[in-house]
Amino acid sequence: MRRLLLALPFAWLPMAVAHAAEHDHDHDHGEEHASLGAHEHGVGRLDVVLEGKKLEFQFDSPAMNIVGFEHQATSAEDKAKVTQARELLLKPNALFNIPDAANCSATSVKLSSPLFGDRDEHEDARGEEHDHEHSEIHGSYAFVCDAPAILKNLDLSNIFKTFPDTKKLQVQLISPGGQSGAEVIAANPTLKF
Template structure:
């Protein structure tokens, strides 16, 4: 399934105005992809498995991109990480679908869980920091997944002005730009 998400940007290339290549050696994507106020969400439903992959500039979620030095900055980063560790509170999925988190992975230089072996990676960390969250959900009744509502995510992180969504579901593939005033996408 993870391969499906990696292929998603290429499958939806005609739908995406700004497709970018995902490079595992450079977790931030391309510089052009880093736009404050804008996040990306890839979603794929395959059988009972729903995968969600959120990528956002740290500015949208934390309010800054530099390494947390002060106690206030460290508390803000810890609070954002705690929120991201609760995906069912951020992505409003129908309760009838019976989705539960089976796996999740959070990555960001701000979380202090990356080794930066290359000097240029370390320098880049101070220019732009992104937060990448990957969730795998198992849904007991996937047919009940009629929509994905991002209103709670927009409410939790108000600096996020729009989310570019690419979705593969039972009705095919689609792309959309969701905003706080239009936060829902049908599967």
């Protein structure tokens, strides 16, 4: 299952490479970088795999959707927003509305972001940081569910309620029902497993 979850980003790779090739990438990361589609404010990505009793989520979002900015937090107010967002992201049962009856227990929760003090993925091979500020927040969540048959729908409404600057989620779902993809919005936040 982990291989399936890890393979999902590679399914999007040919599109990203083709789109990036259309742009003359000369390290001017202004509007050019924002147009690459991998980082669009208001849009997050969610990969979900349900296999047997294992349920995994990979959540990626521009920091703007989560905390309202992408720069390093320096003010007390910004630091408080980062701390609060981290606490909310560390409660995946609530974030993903997992039904209690499925009895899913988190076995792994990992968050990463330059805002949390992690190395910026935009640093080059020499460790030099580029001028732009396009921070993202990444969350990986793994569960074991005692009653996975209870999981008929995936309700993402709490992501939209918790982080209202998130307007749309691009979801890739692998489950016993097959593989599917959808764009989910707050007005219609539920998918079938």
